Amino acid sequence: MKKVHGETEGIRNSLLEAIANLYETSVPQDxxxxxxxxERVSSLSSEINREIALYLNRKGFITDVSVGDHQTVTxxxxxxxxxxxxxxxxxxxxxxxxxSGYLSAVDINSLKLLHFDAMIAVGIRDGxxxxxxxxxxxxENGEDVEISGPYKPMRxxxxxxxxxxYQADQKTRKTPLPNQPxxxxxxxxxxQTSDSRQLNGRSEAEVSFAELEELAKTAxxxxxxxxxxxxxxxxxxxxxxxxxxxxxxxxxQALDADLVIFDEELNGTQQxxxxxxxxxxxxxxxxxxxxxxxxxxxxxDGILQVELAQLQYxxxxxxxxxLTLSRLGGGIGTRGPGETKLETDRRNxxxxxxxxxxxxxxxxxxxxxxxxxxxxxxxxxxSLVGYTNAGxxxxxxxxxxxxxxxxxxxxxxxxxxxxxxxxxxxQTVLLTDTVGFIRKLPHNLLxxxxxxxxxxxxxxxxxxxxxxxxxxxxxxxxxVDEILAELKANTIPSLIILNKIDLINAxxxxxxxxxxxxxxxxxxxxxYGLESLKQxxxxxxxxxxVKVHLTIPFAESAVLAWLHANTKIxxxxxxxxxxxxxxxxxxxxxxxxxxxxxFH
Numbered sequence: 001m002k003k004v005h006g007e008t009e010g011i012r013n014s015l016l017e018a019i020a021n022l023y024e025t026s027v028p029q030d031x032x033x034x035x036x037x038x039e040r041v042s043s044l045s046s047e048i049n050r051e052i053a054l055y056l057n058r059k060g061f062i063t064d065v066s067v068g069d070h071q072t073v074t075x076x077x078x079x080x081x082x083x084x085x086x087x088x089x090x091x092x093x094x095x096x097x098x099x100s101g102y103l104s105a106v107d108i109n110s111l112k113l114l115h116f117d118a119m120i121a122v123g124i125r126d127g128x129x130x131x132x133x134x135x136x137x138x139x140e141n142g143e144d145v146e147i148s149g150p151y152k153p154m155r156x157x158x159x160x161x162x163x164x165x166y167q168a169d170q171k172t173r174k175t176p177l178p179n180q181p182x183x184x185x186x187x188x189x190x191x192q193t194s195d196s197r198q199l200n201g202r203s204e205a206e207v208s209f210a211e212l213e214e215l216a217k218t219a220x221x222x223x224x225x226x227x228x229x230x231x232x233x234x235x236x237x238x239x240x241x242x243x244x245x246x247x248x249x250x251x252x253q254a255l256d257a258d259l260v261i262f263d264e265e266l267n268g269t270q271q272x273x274x275x276x277x278x279x280x281x282x283x284x285x286x287x288x289x290x291x292x293x294x295x296x297x298x299x300x301d302g303i304l305q306v307e308l309a310q311l312q313y314x315x316x317x318x319x320x321x322x323l324t325l326s327r328l329g330g331g332i333g334t335r336g337p338g339e340t341k342l343e344t345d346r347r348n349x350x351x352x353x354x355x356x357x358x359x360x361x362x363x364x365x366x367x368x369x370x371x372x373x374x375x376x377x378x379x380x381x382x383s384l385v386g387y388t389n390a391g392x393x394x395x396x397x398x399x400x401x402x403x404x405x406x407x408x409x410x411x412x413x414x415x416x417x418x419x420x421x422x423x424x425x426x427q428t429v430l431l432t433d434t435v436g437f438i439r440k441l442p443h444n445l446l447x448x449x450x451x452x453x454x455x456x457x458x459x460x461x462x463x464x465x466x467x468x469x470x471x472x473x474x475x476x477x478x479x480v481d482e483i484l485a486e487l488k489a490n491t492i493p494s495l496i497i498l499n500k501i502d503l504i505n506a507x508x509x510x511x512x513x514x515x516x517x518x519x520x521x522x523x524x525x526x527x528y529g530l531e532s533l534k535q536x537x538x539x540x541x542x543x544x545x546v547k548v549h550l551t552i553p554f555a556e557s558a559v560l561a562w563l564h565a566n567t568k569i570x571x572x573x574x575x576x577x578x579x580x581x582x583x584x585x586x587x588x589x590x591x592x593x594x595x596x597x598x599f600h
Contacts, residue, residue: 002020002023002065003020004016004019004020004065004066004067005064005065005066005067006053006066006067006068007050007067007068008067011048011050011067015044015047015048018044019044019048019052019065019067020065022037022040022041022044022052022054022062022065023062023065025037025040025062026059026060026061026062027056027060028060029058029059029060030158030162031060031156031158032091032093032118032120032134032158032161032162033093033120033132033153033155035153035154035155037054037093038093038122038129038132038153039128039129039153041054041093041095041122042095042122042124042127042128042129042153043127043128045095045097045122045124046097046098046124046127046128047127048067049097049098050067050068050097051067051068051094051095051096051097052065052066052067052068052094052095053065053066053067053068053092053093053094053095054092054093054094055090055091055092056090056091056092056093057089057090058089058117063090087115087116087117087137087165087168087169087172088114088115088116088117089117090114090116090117091116091117091118091119091120092110092111092114092116092118092119092120093120093122094107094119094120094121094122095121095122095124095129096121096122096123096124097124098124098125099123099124100123100131101121101122101123101130101131101132101133101149101150102121102123102133102147102149103119103121103133103135103145103147104121104254105254105255106250106253106254107119107121107135108135108145108147108254109253109254109255109256110253111135111136111137111145112137112145112256113256115137115172117136117165117168117169118134118135118136118161118165119134119135119136119145120132120133120134120135121133121135122153123150129153131149131150131151131152132149132150132151132152132153132155133147133148133149133150133151134147134148134149134151134161135147136148136161136164136165136168137168137172138168139164139167139168139171140171146164148161183220183221183222184220184221184222184258184259185221185222185224185255185256185257185258185259186216186221186222186223186224186225186257186258186259186260186261187223187224187225187226187227187248187251187252187255187257187259187260187261188209188212188213188216188223188225188226188227188260188261188263189227189228189229189239189240189244189248189260189261189262189263189264190205190206190208190209190212190226190227190228190229190262190263190264191205191228191229191231191234191239191240191262191263191264192205192206192228192229192230192231193205193230193231193232193233193234194232194233199472199475200471200472200474200475201471202471202472204439204475205228205263206228207439207472207475208263208285208439208440209226209228209263211438211439212261212263212285212288213226215285215288215289215292215438216261216288218292219288219291219292219295220295221259221261224255224256224257225251225255225257227240227244227247227248227251229241229244234264236270237269237270237273238270238273238274238277239262239264239266239270239274245274245277245278246277248260248274248277248278249277249278249279252278252279252280257280258280258281259280259281259282259283260274260278260280260281260282260283261282261283261284261285261288262274262282262283262284262285263284263285264284264285265284265285265286265440266282266284267316267317268316268317271284271317285440286313286440286442286445287313289438289441289442289445290306290309290310290313290442290445293306293309293445294306294307294310300363301360301363304356304359304360304363305360306445307356308353308356308357308360309442309445309447311349311352311353311356312353312447313442314349315346315349315350315353379428379429379430379568380429380430380460380461380541380542381429381430381432381458381459381460381461382421382429382430382431382432382459382460382461382462382463382537382541383431383432383434383456383459383461383462383463384396384431384432384433384434384463384465385434385437385456385462385463385464385465385480385484386436386437386463386464386465386466386476386480386497387436387437387438387465387466387467387470387476387477387479387480388436388437388438389436389467390436390465390466390467390476390499391465391467391499391500391524391525392433392434392436392465393417393433394499394524394525395465395497395499395522395524396417396419396431396433397524398524398525398527398530399421399431399530399533399534400419400420400421400431402417402419416432416433416434416435416453417432417433418430418431418432418433419431419433421534421537423534423535423537423538424538427538427542429460429537429541432456432459434453434456435453437479437480437483438479439479441483446483446486446487453487453489456484456487456489456492457487457488457489457492459489459492460492460493460541461492461493461494461495461537461540461541462484462489462492462493462494462495463494463495463497463537464477464480464481464494464495464496464497465497465499466480466496466497466498466499467499467500468498468499468500468501468503468504468510468521469500469503469504473498473510473512474511474512474513474514477496477512477515478514493540494517495517495518495519495520495536495537495540496512496515496517496518496519496520497519497520497522497533498510498519498520498521498522499522499523499524500523500524500525501521501522501523501528501529502523502525502526502528518536518540520532520533520536544586544587544588545584545585545586545587546584546585546587546590547570547582547583547584548582548583548584548585548590548593548597549580549581549582549597549598549599550563550580550581550582550583550593550596550597550598551575551577551578551579551580551581551596551598552578552579552581552596553577553578554578554579556578559593559596560579560581562592563581563583563593566585566589567583567584567585567589568583568584568585569581569582569583570582570583570584580598
């Protein structure tokens with residue numbers, strides 16, 4: 001007996017045998033169906049209260065029989081399918097028990113995806129077939145489907161329908177295949193629980209979900225569907241409820257989705273459960289961010305840090321990453337270290353992690369040497385930090401006349417960039433651009449990038465750049481402050497820079513109710529407020545510094561060495577009684593050199 005595929009659990013053996021006997025039925029080549037076949041399959045479908053799908057070839061023989069539940073049948077791939085630039089030579093007849101025979105979105109998408117000759121749906125009421133609808137790929141536009149019907153089960157004349165199939169096949173053969181790979185199609189899933197805070201009229205879950213869509217687009221996905229569920233708490237097995245999982249299973253078929261992205265952290269078991277239920281690759285927000293970083297890392301430092309973060313993320317999830325690790329070059333979420341099978345040896349990954357940490361430590365020491373050289377020149381460091389896409393790189397370019405990559409995308413900058421910023425004819429500071437922050441920033445990523453973020457931790461001043469046009473600007477500043485606190489950089493003097501102020505009008509002013517720090521409004525794009533910003537930076541860094549003239553006796557060379565290490569030497573010459581030094585230093589250091597001061 002040939003096998004019946006699909007959801008067969010719970011069906012009596014006698015009924016399964018009767019369904020399997022459908023394989024013995026054939027349809028004349030000049031017909032799409034026969035009244036006898038429709039009557040038998042409708043009766044069986046009503047008795048089991050599940051859909052039944054039949055695949056028939058052009059000779060009229062049934063090549064596959066599948067059973068679904070009362071809502072849908074998951075259509076398998078067509079075996080022996082011909083090339084992509086012609087129809088498959090297979091038509092699908094399936095039942096809609098207790099429903100209309102009109103084609104659903106899943107039916108239409110399956111017709112296009114699998115290049116069926118025709119998709120035929122049978123509407124059943126009171127145990128009998130009432131109407132049939134037929135979908136055939138449009139001969140004028142291969143992206144559309146022409147639906148005709150309703151037809152009676154006992155129809156004998158199929159000339160027009162067979163001609164439409166023939167014309168569609170001819171049209172498909174003449175249509176060249178696209179050269180460009182298509183974008184991966186993603187469905188986004190969010191969860192709103194009772195503990196979700198309200199942010200400026202929107203829940204934090206909604207704000208995070210909107211960010212997830214931007215992240216997906218940045219990663220290169222085309223967002224084709226969105227699902228948000230309200231629940232009191234998270235389902236321990238699948239995050240969302242059983243009903244939403246079933247809805248997702250239908251959506252991935254109807255929308256031809258390649259992957260499902262959750263705005264939640266998923267453990268390996270949850271990921272495996274969801275993948276098995278929906279039949280598509282599943283990612284969480286963390287994996288998506290890691291993938292973006294893997295795409296954009298350019299420097300050796302950045303590449304190593306991303307790989308370390310990805311390995312640390314994957315290690316505890318190896319037993320659950322079924323579909324993700326089973327596909328070579330599987331697209332979003334699979335870039336980076338290149339782990340390609342479930343049985344990856346944990347010991348090898350731990351060895352690689354250890355090696356990466358040593359490499360990053362070497363690079364950290366090299367940056368430390370460069371930093372010491374800058375400190376010897378006593379050049380203050382100002383760091384740009386802030387939410388991703390707030391305009392940090394654009395501000396760096398505008399202030400320093402540089403050409404650092406600046407795009408209207410999330411995480412356009414990964415690698416720390418340092419440029420000189422002249423403030424006036426004498427004073428100069430170093431301005432550093434750092435990786436942007438975001439809500440739910442992965443801890444593994446933050447840990448891996450701590451060595452790069454040392455520039456911010458060891459700064460003299462931190463400029464928190466914020467997008468003034470974003471309604472959630474105040475909450476974004478809060479998130480940046482939390483991450484700076486985690487990096488132990490919250491004690492460094494900071495200044496709020498409200499960028500993109502040109503996008504704000506008088507009727508919608510920016511109000512930062514919780515701020516007691518200095519605020520400067522600018523537009524990095526058109527240059528508004530930049531001179532004022534430079535003046536504020538100069539005042540904050542140099543207001544507590546003074547210029548002094550010193551005479552250091554030749555016998556006290558240690559004092560001269562201390563001055564070179566801790567102050568900025570403006571001029572140095574030799575006099576009769578010692579070395580004459582003009583230096584700039586912190587006021588707090590004056591007492592240490594008071595005995596050597598000379599006044600002009």
